[in-house]
Amino acid sequence: MAATVFIDGAVGTTGLEIADRLAGRSEFILVTLDEARRKDTAARREALNAADFAILCLPDDAAREAVALIDPASKVRVIDASSAHRVAEAWTFGFPELVGRETVALAARVSNPGCYSTGFIALVAPLVRAGLLPADWPYTCNAVSGYSGGGKSLIARFEDDTDIAWRGYALGMGHKHVPEMRERSGLTRDPLFSPAVIPAYRGMVVEVPLPLSAMAAGTPDALRQSLADFFADSPVVRMGAEPDGELLLRQSRAPSDAMDLHVFASADGSQVRLVAVLDNLGKGASGAAVQSLNLMAGLDETAGLRLP
Known part of the structure; x- marks a missing residue:
């Protein structure tokens, strides 16, 4: 029997992309409210x-x-795509690869991870758990995102003002993703987070630079292998191919619900750049919500996902 799904906020970017992933699927029936009632x-x-x-x-x-x-x-089970409950008690963090697929499958309340924090947590949390990175290091995180993650107002701003080449924000620190980045990575202090928006509709690159020579940390090869082992059974989070000299985020990037991780190292192994490449509307938002929904409904976690 098909399960009913109500998307509250269905006309926003995230809601529309979730509905698109559920369209035509016999396992779910979308409950909708007309414009007058929504x-x-x-x-x-x-x-x-x-x-x-x-x-x-x-x-x-x-x-x-x-x-x-x-x-x-009520019998209803909830997935919250906002940041309201990402570190709240009684809510399961909707990152199945990190918290466990069964944990998400059995949850009544799931909080979808933030887009930036998805990349940061995927890079840092497994390595902290493995003891290859210290929990008390003052980490920095640099990231760029397509403008679709900012909702209708930012989309309109970028599409109306085509002269914007780069938009840095959260310049006073305190970005709303920082609490989950810290807690879900097992850190003892807030990372210094530097986000920016670029004139591409979708796509995201999240980077964590590491001065290994100044840290009590593992080698580049150990970090790379640990991430590969941690996500070995994931069809969504993958170790990316090592590019030759550059890593590109194209404006024509096709929608994707996958996330690729990279470990770039200096020749002497003293410095490393951990990099996650994902779709801010895919694994960073709507794709992650559908992945959790699939698990909660007892289905294959990849059903309806775009995994090139």
Whole structure:
């Protein structure tokens, strides 16, 4: 029997991409509200409580309000794509490769990871767990993303002002992804996070530079092998091929729900650049939500995903 899915916030970029991945799939029936009712509290309450699964594609405060609309006795299981519950108690972090597929499959409340933090956590958490990187190091993270991750207003800004070549932000620190980057990687201090937006619709590169000669850390080969072993059974997170001299993020990049990891090292092994390449709307948002939904519904985690 098909499970019902209600996407609260279905007209936003993340919601539309989730719906696209679910379109034509017989395992799910999408519950939709027409334009006149999609912001009506009573209609949303009814849809949230009646569905088998609810996916929240809302700003943080609105996501908390949506959760408050759910009756404690309701059967609905929730995936929250906002940052409202990523470090909250009683919520499972929706990164199956990190927390375990069975953990996600059995969860009633799942919080989707942030796009930037997905790359950072994938690079750092396995190596900290393995003892190859220290938990107390002052890590830095540099990242660029396509503008679609900023929602309708940022999309409109970049498409209206084609002269923008680079947009740095969160210049006062305190980006909302930092708490999950720290907690889910097992760190004892906040990483110094430097995000930016580039004039490409989708795509993301997340980099963690490491001065190995100044750290109590493993060798480049040990780091690379540890990541390969950790994600060996993942059809989504992969070790990328080592490019010759450059790594490109193209504006024509096709949608993808995969994530490729790289370990670049200096000739003497004293410095390393850990790099994750992903789609900010794929494994960074909608693809991750669908992966968790598949597991929660007892299906193959890759069903409906775009995995080139």
